[in-house]
Amino acid sequence: MTSPMNKLGLGSGQFGLDQQAGSRGRPRDAEAREILTIAARSGVGVLEIGRHPNAAEVTLGQVLPKPNPFRLTITTIRPDRGADLVEAEIRAQLIRLGVSEVESILAPSATDLFSAHGPELWERLRKLKDEGVCKKIGVSVYASDDPVGLARRFKPDLVQAPASLLDQRMLIDGTLSELAGMGIEIHLRSIFLNGLLFLPPDRAPHHLKAAAGRISRARRLIAEGRSDPLQAALGFALSRKEASCVLVGVCSAAEMSAVVAAAMSPPPDLDWDEMALDDPEAFDPRAWAAA
Numbered sequence: 001m002t003s004p005m006n007k008l009g010l011g012s013g014q015f016g017l018d019q020q021a022g023s024r025g026r027p028r029d030a031e032a033r034e035i036l037t038i039a040a041r042s043g044v045g046v047l048e049i050g051r052h053p054n055a056a057e058v059t060l061g062q063v064l065p066k067p068n069p070f071r072l073t074i075t076t077i078r079p080d081r082g083a084d085l086v087e088a089e090i091r092a093q094l095i096r097l098g099v100s101e102v103e104s105i106l107a108p109s110a111t112d113l114f115s116a117h118g119p120e121l122w123e124r125l126r127k128l129k130d131e132g133v134c135k136k137i138g139v140s141v142y143a144s145d146d147p148v149g150l151a152r153r154f155k156p157d158l159v160q161a162p163a164s165l166l167d168q169r170m171l172i173d174g175t176l177s178e179l180a181g182m183g184i185e186i187h188l189r190s191i192f193l194n195g196l197l198f199l200p201p202d203r204a205p206h207h208l209k210a211a212a213g214r215i216s217r218a219r220r221l222i223a224e225g226r227s228d229p230l231q232a233a234l235g236f237a238l239s240r241k242e243a244s245c246v247l248v249g250v251c252s253a254a255e256m257s258a259v260v261a262a263a264m265s266p267p268p269d270l271d272w273d274e275m276a277l278d279d280p281e282a283f284d285p286r287a288w289a290a291a
Helices: 028-042 054-063 083-097 118-130 147-154 175-181 193-198 206-224 229-238 253-264 285-290
Strands: 008-011 046-049 071-075 102-107 134-140 158-162 185-189 245-249
Touching: 008 028, 008 253, 028 054, 028 253, 046 245, 054 083, 071 083, 083 118, 102 118, 102 158, 118 134, 134 185, 147 158, 147 175, 158 175, 175 185, 193 206, 193 229, 206 229, 229 245, 229 253
Parallel strands: 008 046, 008 245, 046 071, 071 102, 102 134, 134 158, 158 185, 185 245
Antiparallel strands: none
């Protein structure tokens, strides 16, 4: 039986490497090193490198375990200033990270691919793949992007998409199943939906007030199932057969250890369908940005 850790991936976006100290007052490079050590020791396969300032990327490269045990994913800058600049930045990022190649390179969004610069960006990513700079190219999408239509047009190797215990839209409508049937590798992101399951109902963002009752019900069902929100969120995502990887974000080594422990626990026996939110506003990234 495959270990759930083989399916777990880690995003670096919350490491806070551009800050002076972490939550316990530790230097951020020491915290990041410990996070990565725990992840590597536990068998986490994918490390997604978020956009960081240049100096923070250098630090990240310095704290990566040697030899690097992770399959690295990076995301390009937006293509509006041309593909030459995109390629130059990719190559500079690899130098800052201290690696010669990565597993995957993602276009930042479907909007960028469908822009006037999108075809040039995609051809440049194909070129970099052919040169061995990466093994896979893909794109990060939202449910509203028509991911299946995008996949038919561009034929990506990988799609990164949001899905969670609360946001099951692309599972319910069959989008992720169809993408997987096309041979596309799927990485799930936002599985904690901005920590929504962990917030008391009275602290939910204003645009989610209408969904507060449904969120409270999900939390009650989780508690009645003798589970907790972390274990439930991970159990749901890791059990999705459509997904090859489930990305999580952590801020500290303690959080990384908690994620590993929850992922290694038997998945809770819960009625996942009963926890899905039916509230489009709850998933609108513009509403979250304004919250």
